[in-house]
Amino acid sequence: MYFDPRDKEYPLKHDPLTSLVVPRPIGWISTINRAGVVNLAPYSFFNAVASRPPFVMFSSAGRKHSQTNAEESGEFVHSLTVWDLREEMNITSADVGPDVSEPELAHLEMAPSVAVKPPRVARSPVAFECKYVKTVDLPGAGGKPNPYSIVIGEVVGIYISDEVIVDGKVDLSVRRPIARLGGLDQYTSVDEIFKLRRPG
Numbered sequence: 001m002y003f004d005p006r007d008k009e010y011p012l013k014h015d016p017l018t019s020l021v022v023p024r025p026i027g028w029i030s031t032i033n034r035a036g037v038v039n040l041a042p043y044s045f046f047n048a049v050a051s052r053p054p055f056v057m058f059s060s061a062g063r064k065h066s067q068t069n070a071e072e073s074g075e076f077v078h079s080l081t082v083w084d085l086r087e088e089m090n091i092t093s094a095d096v097g098p099d100v101s102e103p104e105l106a107h108l109e110m111a112p113s114v115a116v117k118p119p120r121v122a123r124s125p126v127a128f129e130c131k132y133v134k135t136v137d138l139p140g141a142g143g144k145p146n147p148y149s150i151v152i153g154e155v156v157g158i159y160i161s162d163e164v165i166v167d168g169k170v171d172l173s174v175r176r177p178i179a180r181l182g183g184l185d186q187y188t189s190v191d192e193i194f195k196l197r198r199p200g
C-alpha cells in the first residue's frame with residue numbers, strides 16, 4: 001500500500017498516522033494560567049529534541065490551555081508518565097474549562113518545582129522544568145490550514161526521584177514508563193530492555 005496522506009480519504013478504516021510512529025512518549029504538561037489555576041494534560045506529540053543543552057517540544061492540535069498557558073506564563077513542566085499513573089494521566093486529558101484544575105480532577109498531588117512556577121506530578125519519578133522558547137505554527141498542506149503548533153521549551157531543571165537512581169545511574173524499569181501506540185486507545189509500557197553496542 002502507498003498513499004498521499006494529504007488526500008481527503010484514507011485507504012484504511014482509521015487515520016493510520018499515529019499507528020505508524022510508535023511508541024510515542026507522553027509529555028504530561030503542567031502549566032499555570034493567568035488566574036493561577038494549575039493545568040495538567042497529556043501530549044503524545046512530545047519529545048526531547050536536544051540533550052545538551054536540553055530542549056523538549058509538544059504539539060497542540062488547535063490552541064489548547066497548555067499552549068496558551070506556556071506562552072503567557074513562559075513556563076511549563078513535563079512529568080514522566082508511568083504505569084501506576086496511567087488512569088490519572090487519562091483523566092487529565094478531559095476537555096474541561098480553564099477554571100478546572102485537572103490534578104484535582106484526577107486526585108493527583110502536585111509538588112513544587114524549583115526553577116519554575118508550575119508544579120510537577122508528585123508521584124512521577126522524573127520531571128523537566130521548562131522555560132518556554134517559541135511556538136512554531138506548522139504550514140497548511142493539501143489546501144487545508146494546519147491546526148498544529150509546536151511548543152518548544154528549554155529544560156532548566158530536572159527532578160529525578162532517588163528511587164530510580166541505582167548505582168549512580170537512572171533505572172526507570174521499576175516504574176514502567178508508558179507510551180502511546182495507535183489510534184485505538186492503545187498504549188505500551190517499557191517492560192523489555194535490550195542492549196546494542198554501536199560500531200567503532
Ligand SMILES: Cc1cc2nc3c(=O)[nH]c(=O)nc-3n(C[C@H](O)[C@H](O)[C@H](O)COP(=O)(O)O)c2cc1C
Pocket residue numbers: 026039040041042043044045046059060061062064065066067089090092093094095096180
Ligand atoms: C495519551 C494522550 C495523548 C495526547 N496527545 C495529544 C497531543 O499530542 N496533542 C494534542 O493536541 N492533544 C493530545 N491529547 C489530547 C489532550 O490531552 C486534550 O485535548 C486535553 O484536554 C488538552 O488539555 P489542555 O487544554 O488543558 O491543554 C492527548 C490525549 C491523551 C490521552
